[in-house]
Amino acid sequence: MAEQNASTALLTDHYELTMLSSALADGTGERPCVFEVFARKLPDGRRYGVVAGTARVLDAIADFRFTDAELAQLESTDVVDDATLAWLADYEFSGDIDGYPEGELYFPGSPILTVRGSFAEAVVLETMVLSMLNHDSAVASAAARMSSAAHGRPIIEMGGRRTHEYAAVAAARAAYLAGFATTSNLEAGRRYGISTRGTVAHAFILLHDNEEEAFRAQIAKMGTDTTMLVDTYDITAGIETAVRVAGPDLGAVRIDSGDVGPLARKAREQLDALGAKDTRIVVSGDLDEHAIAALRAEPVDAYGVGTSVVTGSGAPTAAMVYKLVEVDGRPVAKRSTHKESRGGCKAAVRRHKETGTAIEEVIHPAGSPPDPGPHDRPVQIPMVRGGQTVDDLPTLEDSRQRLRKALVSLPWEGLKLSHGEPAIPTVFTQ
Secondary structure (H helix, E strand, O other): OOOOOOOHHHHHHHHHHHHHHHHHHHHHOEEEEEEEEEEOOOOOOOOEEEEEOHHHHHHHHHHHOOOOOHHHHHHOOHEEEHHHHHHHHHOOOOEEEOOOOOOOEEEOOOOOEEEEEHHHHHHHOOHHHHHHHHHHHHHHHHHHHHHHOOOOEEEEEEOHHOHHHHHHHHHHHHHHHHOEEEEEHHHHHHHOOEEEEEOOHHHHHHHHHHHHHHHHHHHHHHOOOOOEEOOOHHHHHHHHHHHHHHHOOOEEEEEEEOHHHHHHHHHHHHHHHHHOOEEEEEOOOOOHHHHHHHHHOOOOOOOEEHHHOOOOHHHOOOOOOEEEEOOOOEEOOOOOOOOOOOOOOEEEEEEEEOOEEEEEEEEOOOOOOOOOOOOEOOEEEEEOOOOOEOOOOOOOOHHHHHHHHHHOOHHHHHOOOOOOHHHHEEEOOO
């Protein structure tokens, strides 16, 4: 699959270039500004959000250029005037960015990303930044709930057929960040070093004249430590045939349909009776966090999750916004009903009990932190300085570990799947 071109002008929205042209014309485009990314609220029923996609955003900003072909398209369609075309031809972000690292939790109002630069150079980034953060954070937030519900059992991400081809790669990365063990997406494996796994589909079974021939072909090529799909016809007969063909060292069986809880129980009893006591049971088929939680008491060893994770399990966007909060050092804020914003550049401190449990998120004016508590932790980190990405930013593996620690820090109510308030409150200081 071809690499997605992060520099394409298609990642900029038409209205951003309308604002840019007007601001350049009246001289306000060079005014120093601060934009913030935040979510006014969490999706219904969620108690926390997970930040994901930041690394992709930083890579895209570093590469963000308007090519000759893209400039020609803008010129031929009269999207912008000649002066704006000339400005875009030389575009290169030169500002500063701070933000919540990937794998960090966020709550309503959290300053997830802070972009400082001229109005002109910051405003053209809005759609690109939001498209990545909203998608990846929605997937990671859903995946984290699923991983928690799985209670240590591995989950395979297998949603590539249920979303856009580029989104599938980003979703696999976000799910892995949030605790999934592997992905079936080979491009995500190549691009991000994620372990890939996969077994046969029903088409392979149906290709052969009978189930036994299909199983023998699979074992001959893949060895006994493979996963047999046993529900194409009859699960009981499928398991009996799989063990007879592979022997008691069969790696796993997969059940992809039906009421998988009772079916897994019967499968475990049958496998044990056949001497395949170490053969694992993998279940898939329209699973989400609630279905996974309901299977916790069943003899399931791993889950395969597709549609629900790549679509955010009912919340396909994190509803983050990119708002201007400061101009020439002066706070500015939107006052529209139900869409209010808080002016001024902000940062955040997360407060904890001595035990490590998080108790609140204090959002304060940047440069004016509250009196430090004994277990306070600043949440934002530097990401870009003078247009250059800073050294030693967290890796994907670092982000996985960060999220694990963050989830442990939540009050126990924060991990519930039922409706409720955010796990910790956000407190704004003046």
